[in-house]
Amino acid sequence: MNVEILIPILSTAITAGTPILYAALGEILTERSGILNLGVEGMMLVGAVSGFMITLITSKIWLGLIAAMLAGGSMALIHAFLTITMKANQTVTGLSLTIFGTGLSAFLGKSMVGTPLKTSMEVLSIPYLSKIPFVGPIFFEQDPLVYLSYILVPFLWFLIYKTNFGLQLRAIGENPAAADSLGINVFLQRYAYVIMGGILAGLGGAYLSMFYVPTWMENMVAGRGWIAIALVIFATWNPAHALWGAYIFGGIDALGFRLQAMDIMVQSYFLKMLPYIFTVIVLIIITRKNAEKHIGTPQALGIPYDREER
């Protein structure tokens, strides 16, 4: 395969991986704080429909993005309230958030199905960097939201591992009782990180409906929210690993798309299965690896914090 074919495939891998990356970064923050949110799929869908709708009405991309983030954040607030304050079962709450979001987004988007979005973001070539052979056209001829994710990854890595905020975040996810006794407001911080997770999932959804596709279709997130949750485990809760992990998943996605476009005789149904089968296989391998290396989930993940039982 020559370079001319490889460059567009790899460039699409990045675009295809970006929505998953945003959602996974959000889920990393959420899970690091000790809350499991399985509502990513639902938050992405609601973000996708809100962003698309507001952009369609106002023709302003930035308003659409804000709407998507607000929508994702509000969805996450429901999860935060039920799991943190009401101490509800996190698994079931997350599942109902996904079911709710699937229904809500289909309901809100009904009249817009198939409408193309006229306002779109321009591809922005980064001067000098985009001239680097091979790497340049893949990484530095993208749209601004891709560049934002490039910045967000090291920023979050630094936040988690090198700052006091990150120390507190890890503490409430590993041992909330100890963190509490040191005067950290476990409840407030968990709320903040769950909502941040929702904001990023909403942004990921909006990237899908506003730039990657760009149109609204019912259930268009198509399992990417769940792939993002798998990616969090794959990345061992580390934003830096999530970056390249997302591009591998994006690559599988893009590969199916390209093969179909090139009319290679593989039934399209089997190509569409690829990302899901790949996720299952990767999850099995990674779980095994993590167990060998004793890399575990945040200790308090999924357990509601109850001061009484401290």
Next chain:
Amino acid sequence: MTNYSNKIPITIEKKLTPSPLTSILVPLFSIILSLLFGSIFFIITGNDPVEIYSVMFSGVFGSAYGIIETIVKSIPLLLAGLGLSIAFRMQLFNIGGEGQIYMGAAAATWIALNLAGQPAWLLLPLMMLAGGVAGGIWALIPAIPRAYLGVNEIITTLMLNYVAIYWIDYLVHGPWKDPDGYNFPITSTFSNTAHLPVIGDTRIHAGIIIGIILAVILHFFIQQTKFGYEIRIIGQSQNAARYAGMNIVRKIIIVMVLSGAVCGLTGMVEVSGIVHRLQSGFSPGYGYTAIIVAWLGRLNPLAIIITAVLFGGLQVGGYAVQMQNIPVSMVMMLQGSLLFFVLGGEILTRYRITLKNRSSQGDGIS
């Protein structure tokens, strides 16, 4: 007891046993609250919630047809809900009901098409068996890594739903496509002997009897047998179960396969009882709705009969409002919010909430 905020004038205390009254009142209030919550979104989008709900209501209760359809729609929800509840009880989150339904339906279709015209006494049991085996195998795939390596079954079962749905899409668009089907993605219609018998002149089929019998069997299985007891213990505490010498790995596999087999049977019942052929998208997300059906029924097989009928009605009501250009998926929005309120309300069954400025403890709202 400690109270983390002095600003909120309530205290929350743990209760040892939930009162029977709250276990009825919480779901009841949850239904009302979720309808109110849903109406927010109807109002935002310029719809009249009163009109929508009355159309839904009359769609269900306004005619014999509505009531019959409610029962018809509740059959797959009951069966799949029962199937999922087996796994949920052990804290195994089999979210793959939808895929297992599709695989079960495909296996049953394979029998029906290849043995077309064979007598019903042979065909129907074979189709049920095939459906159960296919669903069981589809659940076995995520069960093995879950049991031996602890691979998150929520993600793997869910991923396999997409694989199953595309597989059925492939079958009905490709090798199994009905040559006389005007190019529609459907298989040929089953011969009459592959149809489940119906009650009278209605669309209510024998699936309802299968569902009720299964609910009763499961109830006794969980309450009376050693295996059922062990499932409950493992669900409550894996460590305790391990110390008691239970073979958890084996139990995980058995329970997942059983759960998948019942979901596979659901697929067989749906194609044999209603659709009479395989077609893509024949299940409008029964496997997902069944998650809520099972949870709302508190994983109690007999209570799941009631929640299945309730959600069957909700589905029929959803079809009724389709005339008003409101998508059926709106029902999922109501289902999701219903579960929010039930989950939030659970704190009322587990805790006693007291207003702080009342000195006596007996004033609690419980």
